Amino acid sequence: MSRKIFFVTGNANKVAEMQSILDLSNAGIKIEQIIEDIDEISSDDVEKIVLNKARQTYAKYRMPLFCEDTGVFIESLNGFPAANARFVFEKIGLKGILKLMDGESNRDAYMLTAICYMDNEKESHVFSGKMDCIIADSIRGTFGFGYDSILIPKSLDKTFGEDESKKHMISARAKAFRKFMEYLNNQQNPINQ
Amino acid sequence: MSRKIFFVTGNANKVAEMQSILDLSNAGIKIEQIIEDIDEISSDDVEKIVLNKARQTYAKYRMPLFCEDTGVFIESLNGFPAANARFVFEKIGLKGILKLMDGESNRDAYMLTAICYMDNEKESHVFSGKMDCIIADSIRGTFGFGYDSILIPKSLDKTFGEDESKKHMISARAKAFRKFMEYLNNQQNPINQ
Numbered sequence: 001m002s003r004k005i006f007f008v009t010g011n012a013n014k015v016a017e018m019q020s021i022l023d024l025s026n027a028g029i030k031i032e033q034i035i036e037d038i039d040e041i042s043s044d045d046v047e048k049i050v051l052n053k054a055r056q057t058y059a060k061y062r063m064p065l066f067c068e069d070t071g072v073f074i075e076s077l078n079g080f081p082a083a084n085a086r087f088v089f090e091k092i093g094l095k096g097i098l099k100l101m102d103g104e105s106n107r108d109a110y111m112l113t114a115i116c117y118m119d120n121e122k123e124s125h126v127f128s129g130k131m132d133c134i135i136a137d138s139i140r141g142t143f144g145f146g147y148d149s150i151l152i153p154k155s156l157d158k159t160f161g162e163d164e165s166k167k168h169m170i171s172a173r174a175k176a177f178r179k180f181m182e183y184l185n186n187q188q189n190p191i192n193q
Numbered sequence: 194m195s196r197k198i199f200f201v202t203g204n205a206n207k208v209a210e211m212q213s214i215l216d217l218s219n220a221g222i223k224i225e226q227i228i229e230d231i232d233e234i235s236s237d238d239v240e241k242i243v244l245n246k247a248r249q250t251y252a253k254y255r256m257p258l259f260c261e262d263t264g265v266f267i268e269s270l271n272g273f274p275a276a277n278a279r280f281v282f283e284k285i286g287l288k289g290i291l292k293l294m295d296g297e298s299n300r301d302a303y304m305l306t307a308i309c310y311m312d313n314e315k316e317s318h319v320f321s322g323k324m325d326c327i328i329a330d331s332i333r334g335t336f337g338f339g340y341d342s343i344l345i346p347k348s349l350d351k352t353f354g355e356d357e358s359k360k361h362m363i364s365a366r367a368k369a370f371r372k373f374m375e376y377l378n379n380q381q382n383p384i385n386q
Contacts, residue, residue, distance in 0.1 A: 039245065042235040042280070052232065080284035084277055087235070091273035096293055100285060 002030040003188065005117075006065040008057045010035050013145040014068060014173075021168045021177050029184060034065065044082045046071045047126050050116035054124055064119035066180065070173055072147050074109040074135060076101070085147065094139050094150050107135040111151065111172040115180050125183060129175025195223040196381065198310075199258040201250045203228050206338040207261060207366075214361045214370050222377060227258065237275045239264045239307040240319050247309035247317055257312035259373065263366055265340050267302040267328060269294070278340065287332050287343050300328040304344065304365035308373050318376060322368025 007015055015033045022029055034057070041052045046069040053067040071083040077100060081088035088097070101107060115127045133151045141149050141161025149161030153170055160167045168174050200208055208226045215222055227250070234245050239262040246260040264276040270293060274281035281290070294300065308320045325347040332342045334354025342354030346363055353360045361367050 039234040039236070041232040042242075042277075043232070044280075049235075077289070078284045080281070080289075082280075082284070084235075084280060087237075087275075087277060088273070091271045091275070092293060096270070096273075099295070100289055100292055102292070 002028045003184075004030045004032055004064075005184075006034045006061070006063055007031050008034045008036050008038070008053065008065055008067045010037070017168070017173060018068075018177060021174050022181070028188075029181065034061065036060070040069075044071075044079065046083050046112055046114040047116075047128060049083055050114045051124055051126060054116035054118045058118040058121060058124075062121075064117070066115050066117040068113060068115045068173070068176070070111060070113040070146075072109060072111055072151070074101070074107075076104045076106040076108075089146060094147065097135070097147075097150060098138065101135050101137075107137075109133050109135050109151065111147070113172040113176040115176045117180060117183070125180075127176045127179040127183065129172045129177070129179065131170060131172040131175065195221045196377070197223045197225055197257075198312075198377075199227045199254070199256050200224050201227045201229050201231075201246065201258055201260045203230070210361070210366060211261075211370060214367050215374070221381075222374065227254065229253070233262075237264075237272065239276050239305055240309075240321060242276055243307045243309035244317055244319060247311045251311040251314060251317075255314075257310070259308055259310040261306060261308045261366070261369070263304060263306040263339075265302060265304055265344070267294070267300075269297045269299040269301075282339060287340065290328070290340075290343060291331065294328050294330075300330075302326050302328050302344065304340070306365040306369040308369045310373060310376070318373075320369045320372040320376065322365045322370070322372065324363060324365040324368070 007018060018031055036057055038053055038056050040049055043049050049069045050067045057065055069083060072085045073079045073082055111131045113129045117125045132154045136150045136152050136159055139149045140159045143164040144160045149159050152159050155170060200211060211224055229250055231246055231249050233242055236242050242262045243260045250258055262276060265278045266272045266275055304324045306322045310318045326344045329343045329345050329352055333352045334342050336357040337353045342352050345352050348363060
């Protein structure tokens with residue numbers, strides 16, 4: 001019998017991505033989306049954002065649920081756009097990011113995902129995943145969403161937009177989500193702990 | 194006898210600016226700064242941000258207080274950086290903004306300030322002020338702070354960085370603040386209402 005948990009997000013792409021990662025892990029978990037237009041806090045810190053969001057949402061729904069946030073941190077831009085990745089994407093797009101990076105030799109960046117899970121009001125569990133990457137010099141490929149077409153994982157030579165075959169293994173979101181699945185698995189089967 | 198109200202901000206430049214505007218209005222109001230590291234919400238909407246911040250802060254201090262937020266909205270960048278003006282300034286600076294605007298012929302923008310005042314827990318009063326401007330093609334002048342050196346008010350041909358003589362009359366912050374002062378003045382002298 002599969003266990004149901006709720007993913008609080010307005011982003012259907014993220015739900016599909018989590019589901020794909022989940023299918024790989026065969027963990028007997030079923031994810032259902034909750035669309036809840038909650039006020040997120042303004043912060044550079046993705047862990048702080050998901051913790052706040054999960055607490056607010058849990059207080060309302062009182063069901064096992066998790067929130068996720070992913071930031072993009074570009075070294076030569078002092079960490080911009082950080083946890084404001086979505087806002088910046090919507091406003092200036094990948095073209096804006098590439099324009100800011102024009103002529104910049106240091107193209108190091110990382111993606112950082114934080115997931116916060118709550119199934120009771122006293123505890124919250126945060127899982128994070130990081131992926132080092134470099135910013136491509138142009139938009140490359142059409143797979144994926146968000147920053148996928150300009151981020152080249154350091155362990156690959158292509159963007160996720162060009163080749164998404166390893167995305168569910170190595171992305172920041174996948175790493176955070178796998179830690180979360182391990183936690184749930186141990187919770188269900190405490191003998192493994 | 195002057196009346197004391199509290200300004201919740203970490204930005205000493207803003208306190209000085211409010212005080213200068215206040216000196217012009219001769220309203221018998223004294224401003225004192227409260228530095229409170231409260232979690233602001235992430236939003237495009239400066240009114241929503243100050244309302245949330247004032248409510249949180251009032252619940253804690255229960256003293257007459259106000260919060261202020263100013264956004265910069267650049268038309269050709271879909272309103273970027275909006276209410277994230279400070280975050281963007283800290284990360285990519287005015288040079289980053291100018292780089293994004295490079296080659297852009299539409300340089301229209303506006304600044305929008307919202308102030309929220311509370312002196313009891315049931316009511317909150319929001320005052321806003323707007324200033325239309327254009328984005329300069331380079332950093333011009335050294336007066337002021339924040340975006341002052343790249344914003345040319347439409348009624349002037351210089352940035353506030355070059356000439357701040359009219360700033361306390363025409364800026365978005367000055368306009369919002371004057372509405373707020375009028376409100377306080379009418380509150381003290383209800384015969385004027």
